[in-house]
Amino acid sequence: MAIKINSYSCTGCGTCVLLCPSDVLRLDEENKATPVYNSDCVSCRLCEMSCPFECIEVVIRPFKTAAETFPVKQYLLGLGVDPSTLPGVSTH
Numbered sequence: 001m002a003i004k005i006n007s008y009s010c011t012g013c014g015t016c017v018l019l020c021p022s023d024v025l026r027l028d029e030e031n032k033a034t035p036v037y038n039s040d041c042v043s044c045r046l047c048e049m050s051c052p053f054e055c056i057e058v059v060i061r062p063f064k065t066a067a068e069t070f071p072v073k074q075y076l077l078g079l080g081v082d083p084s085t086l087p088g089v090s091t092h
């Protein structure tokens, strides 16, 4: 698994940092998102799906299927976030 972040496009909005269920991401001194606890990543791809500027790509090895099993919609609802307001997040 690798978390690729396009620092040029990142605006530092913090959405990915806020929503990551494993607390993997931080904003660095230049206000760019960066993964700091990679080993805690559960490959849910919520950061990728929620970034308003499509800055993040989570590359998942084929045998890791957490993105299919992690309850993204339920997790967001638990935070009080309407999944339908986030680009790329399936509401089905």
Ligand code: SF4
Pocket (backbone or CB within 6 Å): 005, 009, 010, 011, 012, 013, 014, 015, 016, 017, 032, 033, 050, 051, 052, 053, 054, 055, 056
């Ligand atoms: S959601 Fe996207 S634009 Fe916002 S901090 Fe994360 S990578 Fe940057």
Ligand code: SF4
Pocket (backbone or CB within 6 Å): 003, 019, 020, 021, 022, 023, 024, 025, 040, 041, 042, 043, 044, 045, 046, 047, 048, 058
């Ligand atoms: S894929 Fe999920 S666990 Fe990994 S950094 Fe993104 S939001 Fe966090």
